[in-house]
Amino acid sequence: MENQEKLGLLARASSEPEQYFKELDFAVRAVQMACSLCRRVQDSLISKTGNDVQSKDDNSPVTVADWSVQATVSWVLSEAFGSNNVSIVAEEDVQTLSKVDSAGLLKAVVETVNKSLAEAPRFGLKAPELPLGTSEVLEAISRCNSNGGSTGRFWALDPVDGTLGFVRGDQYAIALALIENGEVTLGVLGCPNYPMRKEWLSYHHRYHRIVSKLTPPTSESWDKGCVIYARKGSGKTWMQPLLHINEKLVWPNSARPVRVSSIDNPSLATFCEPVEKANSSHSFTAGLAHSVGLRKQPLRVYSMVKYAAIARGDAEIFMKFARAGYKEKIWDHAAGVVIIQEAGGVVTDAGGRPLDFSKGIYLEGLDRGIIASAGAVLHDKIIRAVDASWDSSAL
Numbered sequence: 001m002e003n004q005e006k007l008g009l010l011a012r013a014s015s016e017p018e019q020y021f022k023e024l025d026f027a028v029r030a031v032q033m034a035c036s037l038c039r040r041v042q043d044s045l046i047s048k049t050g051n052d053v054q055s056k057d058d059n060s061p062v063t064v065a066d067w068s069v070q071a072t073v074s075w076v077l078s079e080a081f082g083s084n085n086v087s088i089v090a091e092e093d094v095q096t097l098s099k100v101d102s103a104g105l106l107k108a109v110v111e112t113v114n115k116s117l118a119e120a121p122r123f124g125l126k127a128p129e130l131p132l133g134t135s136e137v138l139e140a141i142s143r144c145n146s147n148g149g150s151t152g153r154f155w156a157l158d159p160v161d162g163t164l165g166f167v168r169g170d171q172y173a174i175a176l177a178l179i180e181n182g183e184v185t186l187g188v189l190g191c192p193n194y195p196m197r198k199e200w201l202s203y204h205h206r207y208h209r210i211v212s213k214l215t216p217p218t219s220e221s222w223d224k225g226c227v228i229y230a231r232k233g234s235g236k237t238w239m240q241p242l243l244h245i246n247e248k249l250v251w252p253n254s255a256r257p258v259r260v261s262s263i264d265n266p267s268l269a270t271f272c273e274p275v276e277k278a279n280s281s282h283s284f285t286a287g288l289a290h291s292v293g294l295r296k297q298p299l300r301v302y303s304m305v306k307y308a309a310i311a312r313g314d315a316e317i318f319m320k321f322a323r324a325g326y327k328e329k330i331w332d333h334a335a336g337v338v339i340i341q342e343a344g345g346v347v348t349d350a351g352g353r354p355l356d357f358s359k360g361i362y363l364e365g366l367d368r369g370i371i372a373s374a375g376a377v378l379h380d381k382i383i384r385a386v387d388a389s390w391d392s393s394a395l
């Protein structure tokens with residue numbers, strides 16, 4: 001009882017729907033396991049120069065970690081709720097993995113999944129009696145083939161968000177959300193490299209190693225990591241430390257509530273945005289920043305760690321304006337939205353409307369871009385600035 005309270009897993013009032021506690025509990029454990037898996041894979045990825053990063057049809061990267069996390073989370077959720085009751089929308093599929101020349105890759109995925117599942121008892125979960133075979137791993141990945149929609153319940157999973165950051169030894173996230181009748185009801189974000197000090201969020205390993213005189217943080221202080229989660233309507237967002245390998249700490253883990261920043265003066269506010277210009281227009285947001293009076297340098301961070309930074313109060317604004325024609329996917333945002341909202345923040349499209357998770361795998365009808373803020377004052381200022389500058393922008 002006391003432990004559940006500490007974890008933020010208890011209902012505040014008996015009128016609150018109890019059915020989400022089991023879901024949140026398993027989701028947090030699954031994401032903790034995924035964080036542990038990713039840390040191992042990222043460490044081995046950076047320490048060798050192999051052919052460990054594949055390219056998808058759109059030239060975006062995918063790694064052993066993406067498929068392995070998808071299989072692991074899918075397996076854990078199926079064990080907890082029964083595979084017939086679990087519907088998952090997730091980013092990866094098995095096409096590349098099932099190709100004849102991908103035997104080595106598939107073997108690495110199966111090994112990684114089994115290594116991760118063998119760790120399940122540390123997270124208070126049951127490990128499989130026997131290691132999973134290749135077909136079981138492929139089946140766990142391909143079971144995540146839901147198309148979402150406006151009715152019923154499904155999970156949205158981004159096994160590794162910010163894969164580019166992941167392969168560069170930088171920030172990335174594991175994102176799991178539960179969506180019911182088109183509304184995000186639970187969000188869990190694992191951020192294995194979330195640094196101990198927020199200043200280090202803008203520290204890009206590769207880049208700074210070459211051009212910066214900054215002393216690199218030691219791996220101990222850099223690799224702090226956290227899992228952040230929230231249940232819709234609870235008014236609280238919680239944060240757990242990562243369950244580190246080699247640590248004595250076993251489940252249940254401790255958690256503390258986090259809150260958005262109280263800064264509403266633009267000149268004191270920090271905004272974050274994607275690292276890659278190809279994913280969001282840096283020139284458009286620079287113009288917005290100037291007109292709103294944001295004075296600080298943008299914090300460019302890979303992945304949904306940007307949502308976590310707002311929820312934790314380490315930054316005040318997140319903006320993303322993808323090129324015309326790009327359709328945002330639900331798994332890139334669902335967990336982050338509920339985590340910011342329950343921490344006291346605001347997330348809408350650039351027209352001020354809530355993001356619509358009820359139309360399948362894409363955020364259909366999204367008006368121009370996505371804006372998340374620590375509060376309504378900053379949010380309104382940004383939205384007005386977008387309106388004022390949109391027509392003269394090249395977007």
Ligand SMILES: Nc1ncnc2c1ncn2[C@@H]1O[C@H](COP(=O)(O)OS(=O)(=O)O)[C@@H](OP(=O)(O)O)[C@H]1O
Nearest residue numbers: 160161162163164274275276279301302303322326
């Ligand atoms: N062209 C384009 N425009 C906008 N967004 C795109 C585009 N291509 C991909 N994506 C999606 O962006 C996800 C990564 O977003 P980030 O905020 O991490 O971007 S960045 O790497 O920091 O630039 C990334 O998520 P992951 O694939 O999970 O890494 C993609 O879903």
Ligand SMILES: [Mg+2]
Nearest residue numbers: 060061091163
């Ligand atoms: Mg991807």
Ligand SMILES: [Mg+2]
Nearest residue numbers: 158161162332
């Ligand atoms: Mg993603």
Ligand SMILES: [Mg+2]
Nearest residue numbers: 091158160161
């Ligand atoms: Mg991904």
